[in-house]
Amino acid sequence: MPLNPIVYTEKIVRSFLKYQLSAYPLADPGLNQQMREQLSLDSVGDTPLLQGPYFSLSKAFLEGAKVSQLVDEKILHPHLVNLIPPNVHYVYGHQEEAIRAIHDKKTTLVSTGTGSGKTECFLYPIISHCLNLRDQNAPAGISAVLVYPMNALAEDQLDRLRSLLAGSNIPFAMYVGKTPETELLVAGHRMPANSSNADYIATLAKFRSEGRSDSVHPAEEVCSREMMRTPGKQPRILLTNVKQLELLLTRRQDVELFSDARLDFLVFDEAHTFSGIQGAETACLIRRLRTFCGKASTHTTCIATSATIVDQNEPNAARNFASRFFGVHSTSVVTVHEKYQKETWSRTIVPQPPARESVAELLKQTLAGLESTDVQSAVAQSYAALTGSTLAVSPNTSGGWQESLYDALQSNQIAANIATALHNPRKLSNLMSDLELTSGRHVSEEEMLVYLALGAVAIKNNRPLMRPVAHAFIRGISGGVVSFPQGNTPKVWLTSADELTKLQDNAKVWKPRLFTCTTCGQHYFLTFLKDFDFSAKAPQGGQLSDQGSHYWEALDETNGGRRVVLLDKLVSQDEEQTESQPRTAPVSFCRHCGTGHPPGTSLCCGCGSSSEQVRLFAVRTSDKQPGYLSSCISCGARGKNMGRRFREPMRELRATHVSDVHVLAQDMIQHADRKRLLLFTDNRQDAAFQAGWMKDHARRFRLRNLMADAIHGREVGIGEIANHISERLDANDVLSRVLIPEVWRYVFKEGTGGQHADERLHFLRVQVLREITLASNQQIGLEPWGRILVRYEKISSSAPVIQHWAKRLKLSPDELKVGIDALLDLLRRRRMLTDPLAPIFSHYWD
Incomplete structure (x- = not known):
């Protein structure tokens, strides 16, 4: 069953909110409950951390010619019928247009949306041409060069080529920065010569069922650079990026790769990225490549794909781009965009009464049912509760319950109104009023989500009735703050003070930042005052008022305000013990401007407010680290110097982008059908930092998993754990290279007389020792999780x-x-x- 975006979005958001709650634990029951309510775990759509989701319905693409028809017309090779998935009987209309244009050697620009099959537009005719070359026993040489802006996209295409070309006797390769130099350095499993596509699929399925992440290389894949350069061994299809393509034309050792190259096709994916200076340089590179291979512009069929490059209202702009980019005449350029089927709803639309039961509860049951083992029964129950009618499965339908659901919803008034309203992305809250007008009754968000969830699994002729597309903008806590509306009880806000000021009409509210101890969860507040000093027995400094009393005016940190750590009570002690705590002193604060006063002050010296002041306790700090918490008052956890920076034992309720992205990515991968995810950042530095951080943390958790497997409910020694992991890694070089790259860099495995095994065992023993010597306040590890007992x-x-x-x-x-x-x-x-x-x-x- 295809991925349901309604279920998927709800899972990801709910899991992320749970992570936010656990990442910033508050020991105080009242504050913890407020944080749960602010996060809105029970109704994820109401959380302030989520913008959206925005929903739209993806339109069904117009059907084009059947694959068999294209074969009969000799546009596609007959064997391609066996390579295309068996459930694909026809191509889309825009795919047919692109395939015919490429077959006619026309420069083609394909501009269709994500998931529209852009890749198939050029891949099918290229593979078809390579099959013809195979049948003709044509000499070796590169026929098609596929250029991608990112290695991740090239790797995704490589996986697709493996599944398509295994057993086809069409050589292919990927040449990027990490492509191994020699055959000896190629990692993964190499399929034997003359192995079939079925052999490849069976081997890949076996590896994945065993939990092995090794790459499986078909016999047709040319894996190393030395093999690509070998005369007669050049690939027919080459995947690369712009930088590597330029190097291939520059370095002497790579000249053999393009010797006798046919260069029948040149493909640029995500062509909109090649603009400005990069576009001009790439255009020159294209001309250099053709000149190097001795091919005229009329010989090579050029193809570009993009989701945005073709403007249907101004097609000449795209043609002019292709003319300049590829060096061809604009009249020979064909632009291709989506073609959609006309929506056909039943002529008899049946009005629908409101659902018989709580729609919120029905939504939960529906989402849970779609993930259960008996989906048919769950869908039937949800449909009956939603519409008051029984879902009858006709014995004459080949599609079973999914086709019956399709027919039933196709005549449903609410479903038809939803489909009409979601032609463009809409936020649910803005959509409800339109649905109420068209339906003649109130339609709740939950009811609409149930219809979308059911519409996504209602399938007829391999086509869902509804294809919901969800866009959600989610963020971590931008900065937790508190306010004091009444008395001394803090109110938690999971929004920074600046954002909260914009949202509230009355901006004159004191909002100190919220912190929590990383060990015990004791909460602290942070504010900034003018000339405040509390390193002696009592707070000092400040200003003198006209009445003769002193006070500390609120002053922003950027203007020289001094840091003040506060608390209202200790979670481990009662109120009297908090009062007598020697490291604290009572201070009264104006709940409007945040000016500090001695206890008992009734009139604010900062803003003149006569409102009751908030009684809090300032925490004494040391002379070495003024304004910084040296140790937690509740549990005694100490801070420490990290180079030139002092790390307090408390942390602010503020999201760390790199960890938030990591958690989101893990959840998205876990619940996705295809285990591949692309992350985009604003710049290369952020991308490099994110990738390194995620890789390092994933490696730590994978090593912990191997340690837990080595123990598995029995008593073992440190050496036994290290030996067990070492044996696992010895049998799996791919996993070994990922988890212990330091060992591989220090000494190679082959030809070292066992030195690699010795270094590996020593390295793993050190990792086990590190794991069992985690600090007592560490919350992440096998021992804190209760997975091991020393x-x-x-x-x-x-x-x-x-x-x-x-x-x-x-x-x-x-x-x-x-x-x-x-x-x-x-x-x-x-x-x-x-x-x-x-x-x-x-x-x-x-």
Whole structure:
């Protein structure tokens, strides 16, 4: 069943909100409950972190010619029928137009939306041409060069070529920066010569079922640079990027790659990225390539694809672009865009009464049912509750319940009105009023979502009745703040103070920033005051008012305001104990302007407000780090110096983009049908940082997973865990290169006489030692998660030494053992231990 965007969006958003709640734990029950309500976990559509979702319905593309018809017309090779998926009997109208234009050697620009089959527009005629060359026993040489702006897109195309060309005897290759130089460096599984497409598919399925991520290379894939350069071994289809293509034409060792190249086709994907200087340089590169291969502009068929480059109202602009870019005459350029089928709803539209039960509950049941094992029963129940009618499955329909649902919804008034309203992206809140007018009754957001979810699984002739497209803009917490509407009780806002000021009519509200201890969850507030100092016994500094009392005026940090850490109460103590805490001092704050006063002040010296002031406690800081929390007052967790920066034991309720993106990406991959995801950033630096951060964290969690598998409910030693993982990695070079690249860089595996295995085992032992010596306040790890329990050899209640000292200390042996274990745990988590094989925590002094 295809991915349901309604279910998918709801899952991703809900999981992300749960992550936000767990990432910033608040121990105070009241604040924690406020945060849950602000995040709106029960109704994810109401959360302030989500903009949208915006929904539209993707239109069905117009059917073109049947594949068999194109074969009969000799436009496609007969064998292509066996390569195209069996459920594809015809191509879309725009695909047919592009295929015919490319067959006629016309320069073609394909501008269709995502998921419209742009790739098939050029891939089918190129493969067809290569099959003809194979039948003619044509000499080796590159026939088609496919250029992509990103390696990720080229790799995605490579996977598609593997599944299409395995067993076809058509060589293909990808030449990018990480392409191995020699055959010895090629990682993954190589299929034997003369293996079939079925052999490739079976091997790939076997590897994936075993959880192996190894690449499976068909015999037709040319994997190394040295093989691509070998005369007679050049690929027919070459995937690359602009930078590598320029290098191929520059370096002497790569000349053989383009010797005897036919250069029948030249394809540029995402052509809109080749604009400005880059476009001009690429246009020169195209001319250099043709000149190098000795081909005229009329010989090479040029193709460009993009979702935005063709303007239907101004097609000449695209033709002129192609003329300049490819160096061809504009009259020979064909522009292709989508062609849609006309929507056909039933002539008899049946008005629908409101749903019989709670629509919000029905939405939950429907989304859960679509993920259950018995989807048919769940859909039938949801349809009956939604419409009051029974979904009758006709025995004459070949599509079963999905076709029956299609026919039933096609005559449904609400479904028809929704389809009409969603021709363009609409936010649900703006859509409801239109539906109410066209339907003659109130239609809730939940009811509309149920219709969209059911419409997505109503399929007839391989065509869903509705193809919902969801666009959601989600962000992390931009900066948690609190306000004090009444008394001393804080109100949590998951929006920064600046954003909150724009949203509220009354901007004159004091909004200190909210922090939480990373160990115990004790909450703190942060504000900035003029000339405030609390490093002695009592707060000092400030200004003198006309009445003779002193005060500390609110002053922004950018204007020289001094940092002040505050709290209203300690979650681990009662109110009296908080009052007597030696590291705090009471300070009264104006709830409007944030000016600080001595306790008991009734009139604000900053803004003149006579409102009751907020009584909080300022936290004393040290002279070395004024204004910074040196240790948590509740649990004692200490801050530490990180180079020139001091890291407090508390963190602000503010999202970290790199971790938020990582969590979103993991969830999207987990629930997606195709496990491939592209992330886009504003610049290369952000992309490099995001990729490195995600790769490093994914590696840590994968190593933890291997450690947990090595233990698996039995008692094992550190060496046994390292040996188990080492054996796993020895049998899987691809996984080994990903998880322990340091070892591979230090010593190669082949021809080193076992040195690689020794270094690998040492490296893994160090990783196990790092895992079992995590600090006691660390929340991420096998021990904090309860996946492992560390026991100490020879420390048991029956040991003679335990029995002896238990009698002398008048303790039971079990009590003494627990105490010794606790002491050893404390020392271990402080990394006060030695390991004879990996003494990484040992220090020696002369």
